[in-house]
Each structure stands twice: as structure tokens, then as C-alpha cells.
Amino acid sequence: MKSLLAVLTVLAAIIAFWYAACVPMNIKGVLDQAERAGAVVTPAAAKERRYMSEIGLVAKNTFAIGETWVQERPRLPAPHQVAVELWQTTVEKKVTSKRSLIYHAQVTLSATLLGFAIGTGLGILLAVGIVHSRVMDMSVMPWAIVSQTIPIIALAPMIIVVLYSIGVQGIIPKAVISAYLSFFPVVVGMVKGLRAPDAMQLDLLKTYNANTNQGFWKLRLPSSMPYLFASLKIGIAASLVGAIVGELPTGAVAGLGARLLAGSYYGQTVQIWSALFAAAILAALLVALLGLIERLVLKRMGVSA
Amino acid sequence: MNMETTTQAIRPEAAASDPASVETVIEARNLDLTFQTNDGPVHALKDISLEINRGDFVSFIGPSGCGKTTFLRCIAALETPTGGSLSVNGMTPDEARRNRAYGYVFQAAGLYPWRSIAKNIKLPLEIMGYSRAEQEKRVNQVLELVELSGFGGKFPWQLSGGMQQRASIARALAFDADILLMDEPFGALDEIVRDHLNEQLLKLWARTNKTIGFVTHSIPEAVYLSTKIVVMSPRPGRIHDVIDSTLPKERPLDIRDSPEFIEIAHRVREGLRAGHGDD
Known part of the structure; x- marks a missing residue:
């Protein structure tokens, strides 16, 4: 109960800050509109207002504060505007509609999941190789690290162009970018996890004359599960970012990335923000789903203490 | 199961009760082990010679760094000696490990x-x-x-x-496996639990007739459990004294108050003190 109160307080503070931020962000637009509509604003000339601070404008035109939260194309939309847009584009639109966020989310989600599957598989395989082979540890790990230092926004268009030139398009290029972002946390987490058993545990298996295979399946893999799930949670969020980034340079017509892009072309800030929130909610759902799977798996393994 | 039949065949149930057929299970001859570390070589074991017979309960006791655990690990082929010879069940320790000759209990x-x-x-x-x-x-x-x-x-x-x-x-x-190697298995437990487990371990040993190698740094534990107590001293790790226990095989907990027990404990303590004298 006490913690719920704390959580709600933080949430209220964020929303209050957001509403407050809308006022100076949108005041110029509101005053320009008001002036055109014939209202008296101070100062009266748009030219003068341009060089005044937003806070000063707010102070001189307190009557316009309410207007900053209901503009059609605000610089910063108010929380309720985003909420209404989200509601209208999810619940009130048919899923098949091009304006439905669910439709766009599902396009991005399919690329995310495909990329996540590829990235996770690749990550686990690389980790197994790195843990068992010193050569791989020394040759693969540095490249995995280097790969993550390149900004994905620079690399994504190249991946898409290269894949397009060999005739691959559609969901695959997006999934490749997704996988590119998500394999890394899985590699790092799995390497750590597979190396988690201490010297005593390894000695114990040696006294049984166990082979590498048995050591892997009976000790290393089960030991790595908590690490794997921590990595998967980072990986799935990275996958979603990858899929969205993959939609930007292609001028894709569907997907949350396309929605962001279209919103910015037409100055539809409400649309941009609702697409951002849709992406955030989607990521939260995916991470929560993984958390649930983690709980079930660890419970089955008996380590739910 | 192949393994099972061989171990069963090797294991003469009557051996322990028949003193005439003493069979050496573990034999170390002038065993040496030097670790190469960043601070230079560390002489962990020096000139260790010891015979352990079938059915023996042998304790290794000594201060930290005397090589008691290292010696146990050599028997288990978890460390490789750098000199001398060591045989387990008539094989090299590594062959014995591959044949699953021993069970190992860690701390x-x-x-x-x-x-x-x-x-x-x-x-x-x-x-x-x-x-x-x-x-x-x-x-x-x-x-x-x-x-x-x-x-x-x-x-x-x-x-x-x-x-x-x-x-x-x-x-x-x-x-x-007919050898049980135990490396301070009760070291992390409190005294009362330890007493209870010691008692149980003796019963278990009597029932199964295993050869047990037991590392400890508790004098009462070593004296209470063992038929043979190996007192070791550090730098370099070596055997200072080997005491054959005169206590009967049947040992209730209160045997620890008997004069015989106290005498053996005294000899162990003297050995530990003498081994420590040179540093």
C-alpha cells in the first residue's frame, strides 16, 4: 500500500512536469493562433515575441495557458492528447486499418521477434564457442564488442542496401538489424553464465570423469539460466529498437518506425508521441513476458527461493 | 553395469575383518609437488611417503599451507605431482579417476x-x-x-x-567407489552438528568398509574418527608424524574423555606444535 502510494506519487510528478513543460513549449504557437483569431496578446507583434523567452511570454499571457494543452499540432503534446490518440488508434480503429497502431505494432513486432530469435540463437552459439575454445574467445569476442561501437543508425541503411542488392527485402533486413543489436547482450550474458560454475563444481565433475558435453548440459547450461534471462530482457528491448531503426531508412509504409517517420514529415507530433508510447508499451510487454517465462523456468528448475 | 561388477569384484568384503590380508590401496613414495606461481615456485609437498590400507580411516591434520588438501587432491588426480610416485588401487591416480575409484566430498x-x-x-x-x-x-x-x-x-x-x-x-x-576422499567436509559446520556427523560418519564407515581419506584441522575430529592420523607441517608441506590409533573400532562419543583418546590427542598436538616450530 505504501509502495503503491510512492509509485503513484512518482507517476503524478512525471505527468505534472510534462503538463508544465507543455506551457512554455507551446506558448508561441498558441499566441500566434490567438493573434490571428483577433485576441489581444502581449506583445502584439509576432516579431517581438520571437525574441522573447517562453517563460516571459507565459507570464504576460496567462490567459493562454489552457490553450497550450489542446493544440492540434503542438510542439509538445499534453499527456491526455497522447492518451486519446493512443486510444483512438488502437481500440477504436479496426486492426486491419492502416491508421491502427496495433497494425503497425504487429508489423514491427514480427520483425522484432524474428530478429530476436536469430540474435539469441547466434548469441548462445557464439557464447558456447567462446567458453569452450580459447581461440574463439580471443578471435570472436573483440569483434562482437567492436560491432556494438558502430552507431546502428549509420549501419542500418548499409545493411538494407546490401541486402536489397542481393534481392533480400521485406521483413528480413529489419530482422537482421534487430538481431545485430540483440545478439550482443546474449553473448556477454551467456559467456558469464556458462563460466559461472566455480572451480569446485568443475573439480566435482572431473572426479566423476564427466566429459565436456555432460559438463555443459548438466552444469554450465543450468547455471547460466539466470544470466540468460537477464540478457534476453535487454536483448528483446534492443531488438525492438533495431526493428524500428530498420524501418526508418527504407521509408517503410508500415510499422512503428514508419509511423514515427510519417508523423515527423507532416508535423503530427501527437502521432509521433503515440507511436513512441506504443513502442515503449510493446517493449514493456515483451520484457514482462520474458520475466514471466523466467519465473516459470526457474520455478521448474526449483530455484525459486 | 560394467563398472559396478568390477568394483564389486575388487572389493573383498572380508578383508577388513581379517587382519592377515592387509592390502595397500594408496601408496605414495617420495612425492613432491611444486607450484609455479607469479611469486616464484611454492613447494607444496615435499618427500611424502605414505601407505594407506584397505578399510583405513586416515586423517590428515595440520595448519593451513601444510599441503593436506593438496595431497588429497593428488590422490584424486586433481593435482599432478612433480616428483615421486603415487598409486591408487595399483593404478596411477589419473587412471584411478577414470575408473571412478573414489568419491570426493568438498568443504x-x-x-x-x-x-x-x-x-x-x-x-x-x-x-x-x-x-x-x-x-x-x-x-x-x-x-x-x-x-x-x-x-x-x-x-x-x-x-x-x-x-x-x-x-x-x-x-x-x-x-x-571403495575410496572416499573428504576435504574438510564439516569445516563450515558448528560443533554440535559436527559431533553428530562424525558419529554418523563412523557408523557409515563401519557399514560400508570404505577406505577414507579425511582432511581436517580439528584435533578431536581427527582422533575420534581415524585409525591413522597423519600430522603434517607447512613450508614445505611434509609429513611430521604418523600415528596409528589404538582406539577400538567401536567409538561412542564419550570415548573422547578416555585417557587413551587424550593421549593420542596430546601426541597430535605436540606434533603440530613441533611442526610449527621452525617459523
Whole structure:
């Protein structure tokens, strides 16, 4: 109960800050509109207002504060505007509609999941190789690290162009970018996890004359599960970012990335923000789903203490 | 099961009760081990010569750094000596390890938290390829030996430290190797639990007739348990004294108040003190 109160307080503070931020962000637009509509604003000339601070404008035109939260194309939309847009584009639109966020989310989600599957598989395989082979540890790990230092926004268009030139398009290029972002946390987490058993545990298996295979399946893999799930949670969020980034340079017509892009072309800030929130909610759902799977798996393994 | 028949065949049940047929199981001759570390070579074991007979309960006692654990690890082929010879069951230690000649109990129970107690005990059996039915049978047998019957379905975190260590002993017993190597198995437990486990261990030893190598730094524990006490001293790790216990095989806990016990304990303490004298 006490913690719920704390959580709600933080949430209220964020929303209050957001509403407050809308006022100076949108005041110029509101005053320009008001002036055109014939209202008296101070100062009266748009030219003068341009060089005044937003806070000063707010102070001189307190009557316009309410207007900053209901503009059609605000610089910063108010929380309720985003909420209404989200509601209208999810619940009130048919899923098949091009304006439905669910439709766009599902396009991005399919690329995310495909990329996540590829990235996770690749990550686990690389980790197994790195843990068992010193050569791989020394040759693969540095490249995995280097790969993550390149900004994905620079690399994504190249991946898409290269894949397009060999005739691959559609969901695959997006999934490749997704996988590119998500394999890394899985590699790092799995390497750590597979190396988690201490010297005593390894000695114990040696006294049984166990082979590498048995050591892997009976000790290393089960030991790595908590690490794997921590990595998967980072990986799935990275996958979603990858899929969205993959939609930007292609001028894709569907997907949350396309929605962001279209919103910015037409100055539809409400649309941009609702697409951002849709992406955030989607990521939260995916991470929560993984958390649930983690709980079930660890419970089955008996380590739910 | 191939393994099983061979170990059974090697193991003469009557040997211990018949003093005429003394059989050396572990034999070390002028054993040397030097570790190469960043701070230069460390002489961990120097000129260790020792014979352990079938059915012996041998304790290794000494201060930290005297090489008692290292020697046990050499027997288990977890370390490789740099000089001298060592044989286990007439084989090299590594061959003996491959033949699963011994069960090893570490200081920490080291049970897998994701396996139930029964499944933990099955671990070596699975690795060694025992049939499912045989696994079940053996798990029940050893659980009964360490007085944990009925706890097979529990997970390690549901058991106390002493019970966990008993489970780990059961795991080492499961594949019925005739040597049991124990590296300070009760070191992390409190005195009362330790007494109880010592008593149980003696009973278990009497019932199974195993050869036991036991590392400890508790004098009463060493004297109470052993037929042979090896007192070691550090830098370099070497044997200072070997004491053959005159205590009877049957040992109730209050034997520790007998003059005989106190005398042996005294000799061990003297040995430890003398070994420490040079630093």
C-alpha cells in the first residue's frame, strides 16, 4: 500500500512536469493562433515575441495557458492528447486499418521477434564457442564488442542496401538489424553464465570423469539460466529498437518506425508521441513476458527461493 | 553395469575383518609437488611417503599451507605431482579417476540448487550411465545411509547446512567407489552438528568398509574418527608424524574423555606444535 502510494506519487510528478513543460513549449504557437483569431496578446507583434523567452511570454499571457494543452499540432503534446490518440488508434480503429497502431505494432513486432530469435540463437552459439575454445574467445569476442561501437543508425541503411542488392527485402533486413543489436547482450550474458560454475563444481565433475558435453548440459547450461534471462530482457528491448531503426531508412509504409517517420514529415507530433508510447508499451510487454517465462523456468528448475 | 561388477569384484568384503590380508590401496613414495606461481615456485609437498590400507580411516591434520588438501587432491588426480610416485588401487591416480575409484566430498556441499536432493545424488550416476531403475535403487540406499530418507524430493535450500553436507556425502557414495576422499567436509559446520556427523560418519564407515581419506584441522575430529592420523607441517608441506590409533573400532562419543583418546590427542598436538616450530 505504501509502495503503491510512492509509485503513484512518482507517476503524478512525471505527468505534472510534462503538463508544465507543455506551457512554455507551446506558448508561441498558441499566441500566434490567438493573434490571428483577433485576441489581444502581449506583445502584439509576432516579431517581438520571437525574441522573447517562453517563460516571459507565459507570464504576460496567462490567459493562454489552457490553450497550450489542446493544440492540434503542438510542439509538445499534453499527456491526455497522447492518451486519446493512443486510444483512438488502437481500440477504436479496426486492426486491419492502416491508421491502427496495433497494425503497425504487429508489423514491427514480427520483425522484432524474428530478429530476436536469430540474435539469441547466434548469441548462445557464439557464447558456447567462446567458453569452450580459447581461440574463439580471443578471435570472436573483440569483434562482437567492436560491432556494438558502430552507431546502428549509420549501419542500418548499409545493411538494407546490401541486402536489397542481393534481392533480400521485406521483413528480413529489419530482422537482421534487430538481431545485430540483440545478439550482443546474449553473448556477454551467456559467456558469464556458462563460466559461472566455480572451480569446485568443475573439480566435482572431473572426479566423476564427466566429459565436456555432460559438463555443459548438466552444469554450465543450468547455471547460466539466470544470466540468460537477464540478457534476453535487454536483448528483446534492443531488438525492438533495431526493428524500428530498420524501418526508418527504407521509408517503410508500415510499422512503428514508419509511423514515427510519417508523423515527423507532416508535423503530427501527437502521432509521433503515440507511436513512441506504443513502442515503449510493446517493449514493456515483451520484457514482462520474458520475466514471466523466467519465473516459470526457474520455478521448474526449483530455484525459486 | 560394467563398472559396478568390477568394483564389486575388487572389493573383498572380508578383508577388513581379517587382519592377515592387509592390502595397500594408496601408496605414495617420495612425492613432491611444486607450484609455479607469479611469486616464484611454492613447494607444496615435499618427500611424502605414505601407505594407506584397505578399510583405513586416515586423517590428515595440520595448519593451513601444510599441503593436506593438496595431497588429497593428488590422490584424486586433481593435482599432478612433480616428483615421486603415487598409486591408487595399483593404478596411477589419473587412471584411478577414470575408473571412478573414489568419491570426493568438498568443504562446501556444492549441491546443484536446480536439482532436488535425489536428483543431485543421481548426478554422478547419470554421468556414469547407470540405468534409471539402478539410479532409483542407489539413491534410496545412500539416502538411508546418511539418514536422509524422505528428503529426496526436497531442494538444497530447504535443508540445513549439516543435511546438505550429508547429501553431498550420499552423492559421493552413490556410485560405490571403495575410496572416499573428504576435504574438510564439516569445516563450515558448528560443533554440535559436527559431533553428530562424525558419529554418523563412523557408523557409515563401519557399514560400508570404505577406505577414507579425511582432511581436517580439528584435533578431536581427527582422533575420534581415524585409525591413522597423519600430522603434517607447512613450508614445505611434509609429513611430521604418523600415528596409528589404538582406539577400538567401536567409538561412542564419550570415548573422547578416555585417557587413551587424550593421549593420542596430546601426541597430535605436540606434533603440530613441533611442526610449527621452525617459523
